[in-house]
Amino acid sequence: MLTKEKTGGGEVRVVLARGSLASLKARFWIEMIAWTTAVACALALVIAALGAVAVAIAYEPESGQPRPPSTIRLKTYEGMITDTMCDAKHSAAIGKTAADCTLMCVRGGEQFVLVNGDTVYLLEGDPVVLKQAAGQRVRIGGTLRGERISVASVVTT
Numbered sequence: 001m002l003t004k005e006k007t008g009g010g011e012v013r014v015v016l017a018r019g020s021l022a023s024l025k026a027r028f029w030i031e032m033i034a035w036t037t038a039v040a041c042a043l044a045l046v047i048a049a050l051g052a053v054a055v056a057i058a059y060e061p062e063s064g065q066p067r068p069p070s071t072i073r074l075k076t077y078e079g080m081i082t083d084t085m086c087d088a089k090h091s092a093a094i095g096k097t098a099a100d101c102t103l104m105c106v107r108g109g110e111q112f113v114l115v116n117g118d119t120v121y122l123l124e125g126d127p128v129v130l131k132q133a134a135g136q137r138v139r140i141g142g143t144l145r146g147e148r149i150s151v152a153s154v155v156t157t
Helices: 021-058 098-107 127-132
Strands: 002-006 012-016 075-083 112-116 119-124 137-145 148-156
Touching (some): 075 119, 098 127, 127 148
Antiparallel strands (some): 075 137, 137 148
């Protein structure tokens, strides 16, 4: 609603009355723009956070899959594949071959090892390949970390 007011100098001034329809329309649009801007900024932050998480996950190595650093070369190790319980001394009392004894112990929770004389290395690699060579003399290609060999290849000798 428009009202006319006379000022002290004889001038007439037109004033938009408070709560008028025009001021309500203007206020509505200003509030809509403010809310839309706030929602757009919030969505942009959420999308940026999800993108950062996705990138972090993409560069994280899969658990259980050791990756040898590119500067470490594969080395060859020779010996007999057996298990952590028996090492190279399988029990003759059970009446099984070294391969059967190794497989039985591994099914019982033991780990595969490579035995060469007095040296014993824990083996990390494809269990199917290690089971096929259980109880046999082998040549293993892999990388050594401490007392563990990450197996890349197995060849029976």
